[in-house]
Amino acid sequence: MSGSAVSSASAAGEQLASGNEVQDVTMKVLAAENDDHGGVIVEMKEAMDSEAFVSLLRASIAHWRQQGKWGVWIKMPIELVNLVEAAVKEGFWYHHAERKYLMLVHWIPEGPNTIPPNATHRVGVGAFVLNEKGEMLVVQEKSGQLRGTGIWKFPTGVVEEGEDICDAAVREVKEETGIDSKFVEVLAFRQSHKSFFEKSDLFFVCMLQPLSFDIQKQESEIEAAQWMPIEEYAAQPFVQKHGLLRYLMDVCLAKKDGDYSGFTLVSTTFSFSNEESYLYLNGGCLKSQ
Amino acid sequence: MSGSAVSSASAAGEQLASGNEVQDVTMKVLAAENDDHGGVIVEMKEAMDSEAFVSLLRASIAHWRQQGKWGVWIKMPIELVNLVEAAVKEGFWYHHAERKYLMLVHWIPEGPNTIPPNATHRVGVGAFVLNEKGEMLVVQEKSGQLRGTGIWKFPTGVVEEGEDICDAAVREVKEETGIDSKFVEVLAFRQSHKSFFEKSDLFFVCMLQPLSFDIQKQESEIEAAQWMPIEEYAAQPFVQKHGLLRYLMDVCLAKKDGDYSGFTLVSTTFSFSNEESYLYLNGGCLKSQ
Secondary structure, three states: OOOOOEEEEEOOOOOOOOOOOOOOOEEEEEOOEEOOOOOEEEEOOOOOOHHHHHHHHHHHHHHHHHOOOOEEEEEEEHHHHHHHHHHHHOOOEEEEEEOOEEEEEEEOOOOOOOOOOOOOEEEEEEEEEEOOOOEEEEEEEOOOOOOOOOOOEOOEEEOOOOOOHHHHHHHHHHHHHOOOEEEEEEEEEEEEEEEEOOEEEEEEEEEEEEOOOOOOOOOOOEEEEEEEEHHHHHOOHHHHHOHHHHHHHHHHHHHHOOOOOOEEEEEEEEOOOOEEEEEEEOHHHOOOO | OOOOOEEEEEOOOOOOOOOOOOOOOEEEEEOOEEOOOOOEEEEOOOOOOHHHHHHHHHHHHHHHHHOOOOEEEEEEEHHHHHHHHHHHHOOOEEEEEEOOEEEEEEEOOOOOOOOOOOOOEEEEEEEEEEOOOOEEEEEEEOOOOOOOOOOOEOOEEEOOOOOOHHHHHHHHHHHHHOOOEEEEEEEEEEEEEEEEOOEEEEEEEEEEEEOOOOOOOOOOOEEEEEEEEHHHHHOOHHHHHOHHHHHHHHHHHHHHOOOOOOEEEEEEEEOOOOEEEEEEEOHHHOOOO
């Protein structure tokens, strides 16, 4: 990506034969990178007024159309909010947004677009941390719906951008209770909808093996934390009352007795990018592992 | 939600005792609904110019501050893009966006906000559909990275907004091949990062039981579709070359031989909302099922 948002293009000259009726003109267009799907990505950086932006944008789209480009992405930092209205009036729509930027997109060809969908799910983790005495790590939270109820629960949290599920569970346990631990298995997961406006949730219950035992609770979020016999946790009326928690307790009790296998972790690579990613599967069933 | 974006509030009168120095004034504020976390949600509907919007917004925030509100959400349809710059200048930032709207958010109290994070993951499905002859359903796609390579693959697709993973797998198989099927298990899943700008992917491999057998391929996306002996699929050099696909093939072969258990489905309810959601777990290990 160029540091400047503007570059020069010989718009006519690139694709048309130079004849008597065709003249080369050099004009300013927005600097863009190609994406992997026949489109271009513009990362706006420089402040400009919206009239200047509109002329640049029109020239750029004419240029990209000549080049046969399909999708046009503009990543617009929130500081350049003055340009959003102009982009929308030129035919861009919202694709996604984060705190500091808005991603706008436009489709040049005729016909339906193949713009990929936005992210639809938040991902959470709950940690079942069982020590050798058959006690599990439980907490009471200072905020949220269980605040002040005296109900003990699994440590839970949200998977951060770019974080692996297995790492998120270990991190949350460390943050909330000070306990070091090692990921063992995903025991179960739940999908729920409309948890946050139109977005869905995927919640993974992970079994972790504790590597330390002295609890140091997080002051900001955690009211209390302790090791508790698993049967005592299971006997809480709140757990008994809720189908989901009863099922999870059945899983945890079976796991404690060695009768349950969840999904273990395999690091593997895929395809074109050759990037490593984690595959979760029932490794105990595979002879080759 | 009121149909009008504007309502009247007796801003001073609601919370202050009426004394000699305090006067009740009625002023216009934006119509808002309370959320479950001490904040308010404004759904903008009416076109207005940005000066009028700024005065309304300032009066509204003063009003909500008096009421002790925390987060303020504004759902701004793309038609009202002319108001986005004004909202940002009044201290709002972007939370998320979809094609037709931008969700802006502002935090009234001093101190760190507890605004929940945006969705971080797209969710995909792949379908392992095995018939009684030991043949699996495979396709060649008309677009994407495998286009024109002659490589046979599982039917795959993206989980739509609000859709369950189990339903998405059945839907994709029906759309791409015309085959009716029934969800059996999640065999494995993969998490990968930066698949789409900063967003991550969760990809669930589902086993489905076919309920019909005559293939009618989707013209728009599918080049070819057929039932193929599982060993023939596995022998493709592309499958052999990639760690991820080799692992998945081991899983599918073990499943075919009855040696593998993935996660089955339990419909259950949780907690306050009492809404049904699906829990995926190794049901074969639980005696109570």
